[in-house]
Amino acid sequence: MxxxxxxxxxxxxxxxxxxxxxxxxxxxxxxxxxxxxxxxxxxxxxxIPNTQRLHLLIGSHICEKRKALLRPDEILFLRKDLHLRAKELAKILGASPQAVSRWENGKKPIGETHDRLLRALYMMYASEQANHVICQGALDIFSELPAKSERKTITETEEIVLNPQEWLSDTGDCCSI
Ligand SMILES: [Zn+2]
Incomplete structure (x- = not known):
């Protein structure tokens, strides 16, 4: 330029x-x-080069978050990156389209089961897209997620910081860095 x-x-x-x-x-x-x-x-x-990989990395960071269940903006990001309409995601997760809308607009928090299912779905998708396991430690991550009784507020936000080596190399194993 x-x-x-x-x-x-x-x-x-x-x-x-x-x-x-x-x-x-x-x-x-x-x-x-x-x-x-x-x-x-x-x-x-x-x-911004390689936006596909960048998005897979952002999605993986979201899925690896342990302290709280998914926030509305995170759910929306994962769904968009999966290239699914709300109705399609609802069908896959066994939820109603209205439920998905409420999670995304913050009217109702996502439940623990759907939270885990959406993360697992995205982790599989990301790994398929990247041709290697892009998000590791699902069992540990899921076991550290809060239960309903200890759920944090869904408005809590957290920055994701990405360094070039995480997403500009095709061979790098992003999430172990
Ligand atoms: Zn100008």
Whole structure:
């Protein structure tokens, strides 16, 4: 990129600034992304390579979270990355489409069983896509998930921070780093 797409102004290339990947709907901070700032109008651009792998990694981080059940934004991310409509995910999980909508809009927390099932489904999907086990330790993760009585608030948010070596190499085993 040489000039600004908006105004044609000069561009500064920035390599060392963490990128807040708000487009994915979650708090994700990525290191190693080249960014471009327009010196004239202030517009900023980012070049994000290998978004498929990036999304698999974000999904895996979500599935490996142990302290709390899945939040609405996390459920939505996993469903979108599975390329499923709410109705389709509902059928797969044995839930009603209304239940899936309520989990995603925060009106009702996901239950423990559906939480585990959705994680397991995504872990299998991610591993298939990546052609290797991308998310490990399911038994440990699931055994450390809170029960209903100790459930944390679903609004609790947590940042996911990704480093380049985690997702820019095709051979790297992401989640063991
Ligand atoms: Zn500009």
């Amino acid at each position: 040489d000039i600004c797409y908006s105004c044609g102004g000069d561009i500064a290339v920035i390599k060392d600034r963490p990128y807040h990947y708000d487009e994915c709907g979650l708090k994700v901070i990525i290191h190693g992304i080249t960014q471009y700032d327009c010196l004239a109008c202030g517009e900023t651009y980012a070049s």
